[in-house]
Amino acid sequence: DTAVSQTPKYLVTQMGNDKSIKCEQNLGHDTMYWYKQDSKKFLKIMFSYNNKELIINETVPNRFSPKSPDKAHLNLHINSLELGDSAVYFCASSRSQGMSETQYFGPGTRLLVL
């Protein structure tokens, strides 16, 4: 059983296209996150939801829009893809938004924009 799953695992697309990445967790957690990892492995938070409410919204282009239909799902939609969006996107979840909570990461979605 995969605790945090993401689809697709790989995504190759042209500049200007719109794409979505889906994330699901079966851990019963109420907090979920999206991170972007660049080519130098630097990991940066983009968004976080707690009980379907947005609690972290970092300075990312408004072409990126997260959606949480329920506590177990957090999707990421990206409009008008640009070359600089190429990265690995990780979804994560934690039991709560408490500061001591461990985050559980998905396997990542490798996005390449051509």
Next chain:
Amino acid sequence: AQSVTQLDSQVPVFEEAPVELRCNYSSSVSVYLFWYVQYPNQGLQLLLKYLSGSTLVKGINGFEAEFNKSQTSFHLRKPSVHISDTAEYFCAVRGGGFKTIFGAGTRLFVKA
């Protein structure tokens, strides 16, 4: 605001040798500290975390870390590494607010 500095971007080491991966943090409030490991083409997973109490924290796979408040450090150690420990290691801090701040990562490369 918090920040994390991982002092080495790469650490090559021979199999069965000891290793230390260094992490310093900066914060104006009390923090929780974490070490995560990322194996090739995988997501991150928790190695260990410091919340309170004993400053020596033991984690999975034989790793341990020591919290040093005066030096604002949280270095990760393993007395004898294996080839399978080759991975990227991330130190992270959380204190106040909802964000976890990750360091830039240290690539541990274990050679036979």
